[in-house]
Structure formats: C-alpha cells, structure tokens
Amino acid sequence: xxxxxxxxxxxxxxxxxxxxxxxxxxxxxxxxxxxxxxxxxxxxxxxxxxxxxxxxxxxxxxxxxxxxxxxxxxxxxxxxxxxxxxxxxxxxxxxxxxxxxxxxxxxxxxxxxxxxxxxxxxxx
Numbered sequence: 001x002x003x004x005x006x007x008x009x010x011x012x013x014x015x016x017x018x019x020x021x022x023x024x025x026x027x028x029x030x031x032x033x034x035x036x037x038x039x040x041x042x043x044x045x046x047x048x049x050x051x052x053x054x055x056x057x058x059x060x061x062x063x064x065x066x067x068x069x070x071x072x073x074x075x076x077x078x079x080x081x082x083x084x085x086x087x088x089x090x091x092x093x094x095x096x097x098x099x100x101x102x103x104x105x106x107x108x109x110x111x112x113x114x115x116x117x118x119x120x121x122x123x124x
Contacts, residue, residue, distance in 0.1 A: 001099075004022050005022065006020060008020040011123075013123070014123055017082060017084075018082045018085065020080040020082065020095075022077065022116055032053060032098060033102040033111070035047060035107065036095060037093070048060050048067065049067055050102070057069055060107060066085075068083075085123045089123050092118040097115075098114065
C-alpha cells in the first residue's frame with residue numbers, strides 16, 4: 001500500500017500554469033499505475049491523466065496538449081504539469097494509485113484503490 005499526499009494546488013488566472021505533486025509513502029511505486037482525477041463542485045469525478053509502470057500515458061480529451069503527467073520513481077512522486085489553464089479546469093484534483101497494470105480504462109476511477117485527499121485548483 002501507499003499513502004498519497006497531493007500538493008501544488010492554488011488559484012491562478014486563465015492561461016496560467018500550475019504543477020501538482022503527489023508524494024507516495026510506503027511501497028515503492030515503480031510497479032504502480034498512477035493517475036490524476038478531478039471533481040468539480042456538483043460534478044462527478046473524472047479522469048484527467050494516467051501513467052502506467054512503463055511510462056505510457058493517457059489523457060482526457062479536454063486536457064490533451066495542455067497537461068502533462070510524469071513521475072519520478074526515485075522520489076516516489078507523481079506530477080501533473082498544467083498549462084493554459086481554463087476556468088473549466090477548476091476542481092479538486094486527486095492522485096490515485098493501483099499496484100498492478102490497469103487492464104480496463106486507465107482513466108476509470110474504479111481501477112484505482114489508493115487515493116489522496118485532494119488539492120484544490122481554481123482558475124478565474
């Protein structure tokens with residue numbers, strides 16, 4: 001198991017950038033599938049970006065070309081670089097992990113069993 005702690009959220013103007021971090025404590029996450037999800041107020045949680053153990057990435061169409069997911073195995077840390085932010089990106093962002101290859105949709109929240117507490121991103 002890993003414990004996940006997100007950081008890096010905040011308030012930014014339209015067009016700005018933020019980098020979210022997710023620090024994992026416990027197991028080394030080299031073999032983990034990892035992802036970022038977000039949930040806007042009154043909306044369902046949606047997958048934003050995912051990265052599997054070999055570094056293959058997946059993105060929601062709404063963030064392709066603007067967001068980049070990456071991980072540093074030596075630091076046990078997952079990142080989400082968010083550029084060209086829009087008001088519709090406003091949401092609570094969650095880090096998720098699963099200690100196996102995700103065989104279903106990498107952006108399907110049901111595939112992940114470990115979750116962080118979230119970090120708020122507000123774009124105005």
